[in-house]
């Protein structure tokens with residue numbers, strides 16, 4: 017453990033101005049002290065002096081967090097920890113690790129600047145073990161934390177406090193517009209959960225896009241005006257996204273990640289994500305000015321070489337809590353009220369943030385911990401290995417996975433209707449699919465990733481999240497993108513060597529789950545189409561699907 021003043025001397029005025037906490041330490045000492053705590057307020061610590069130990073997790077970088085209510089810098093300490101094992105457990109991509117570490121270090125530096133007393137740890141232990149050790153050493157009167165974003169992490173914090181015999185208080189996360197209790201109340205009133213009802217309630221409760229008690233524009237939903245595909249000529253000029261040159265602190269993180277996590281997927285060469293609240297606000301402003309007006313219209317469209325399109329790229333800033341959803345919603349609504357953006361685009365966007373984002377969180381906390389083990393379709397195939405490289409001749413998957421690994425980003429339809437759809441039709445074990453999504457995206461935090469993956473995209477929850485599986489042939493991808501041009505496969509073929517694997521596997525999916533879905537109100541029609549197939553055709557589809565599972569690589573890309 018370093019005396020705090022040593023560290024402060026090393027860092028001096030650099031803190032908060034873009035220099036890294038660790039850089040000021042000599043390399044030998046840095047290595048030796050990886051598992052030690054950094055006290056960065058310049059005071060020698062005294063265990064007896066600590067009243068509250070305030071735990072701030074990597075996805076809780078919220079300046080207005082309830083964790084800081086009533087904080088007294090004279091006797092309270094903020095506790096942050098980079099636990100290397102967390103990145104190993106989920107096999108995080110380099111880009112995801114870098115965004116978390118850089119944002120955490122910037123946040124710690126900003127807290128210090130505001131006069132906070134921060135203990136910043138780096139450890140190879142688990143988060144829980146590190147905290148337990150710290151509690152035993154320091155014996156604070158109480159630990160305070162805000163609801164974590166992951167069930168396992170919450171359990172580990174609680175266990176650490178209990179085994180150290182320290183009282184703890186868990187505060188509600190007011191970043192969200194619907195508390196866990198409010199969602200539970202909403203759920204209690206319904207036989208079946210559906211986004212649409214929840215979303216309308218949220219619009220009314222928070223008076224968002226409401227005019228004289230009625231939905232703005234006279235309707236709740238503008239989906240029919242949204243979700244077009246691009247013309248043959250493509251999207252035309254797409255506004256360049258706002259990306260940030262790494263400052264010194266981020267650059268040091270990038271260097272560390274390259275060294276310490278060299279074997280992890282993806283790259284940090286393209287890193288440009290917002291890592292501070294100020295940068296997050298800039299991304300929001302940029303989105304409102306340049307992308308929001310076309311957001312809904314092209315929401316579901318995909319195009320080779322265009323990963324960003326008119327999406328907001330805000331999920332990472334929101335999920336790290338650098339940005340509040342209320343701010344984002346207010347800015348979008350103001351753009352409609354001022355005539356800058358049409359109602360269809362603004363409603364389509366607000367539906368995602370006020371609707372889907374809050375809804376999936378509610379489902380996560382209602383369903384955990386059992387949710388993680390659900391596997392309604394009894395899918396058990398391993399994830400094809402090329403999900404980690406993008407080396408597949410299926411052009412849609414190659415594009416989506418290459419974007420993902422290069423940027424830590426792919427937009428919703430690439431996630432749902434390309435990578436997710438293939439895993440669903442192929443029959444991949446939902447836990448393996450979940451692990452992949454949690455690893456590769458910069459915005460991946462379990463409360464939002466798991467219901468989207470396991471529920472929406474894999475139907476492993478049997479219909480809690482989505483009213484039916486998102487199952488489609490390659491013709492859907494052909495309609496919504498230009499991926500199929502120049503692909504060796506043909507989306508209209510279901511058998512034979514040229515058959516699009518999505519199309520083959522779609523029919524195989526219906527055959528495999530015929531019984532289950534033949535009476536399903538929203539799937540029965542799709543299943544009925546099986547009647548058009550002769551026994552021989554069924555046999556050929558199943559044989560080809562078997563081959564695809566035998567040779568997941570399908571030859572060289």
Ligand SMILES: Cc1cc2nc3c(=O)[nH]c(=O)nc-3n(C[C@H](O)[C@H](O)[C@H](O)COP(=O)(O)OP(=O)(O)OC[C@H]3O[C@@H](n4cnc5c(N)ncnc54)[C@H](O)[C@@H]3O)c2cc1C
Nearest residue numbers: 327328329330331368372373427428432459460465468469
């Ligand atoms: C299989 C799968 C896994 C996903 N994993 C994640 C994840 O780990 N983290 C994550 O934030 N989102 C996840 N999503 C939802 C969605 O794909 C991303 O939020 C979105 O692509 C992020 O890009 P963006 O910020 O440009 O979003 P935009 O398209 O600009 O949408 C605006 C915002 O709305 C919110 N949003 C949109 N769709 C959803 C949704 N389905 N659920 C919750 N919030 C939504 C996000 O905060 C997003 O930033 C996943 C979706 C699927 C199908």
Ligand code: SF4
Nearest residue numbers: 410412490500503516
């Ligand atoms: S033909 Fe099939 S595999 Fe090829 S890009 Fe189209 S949908 Fe994807």
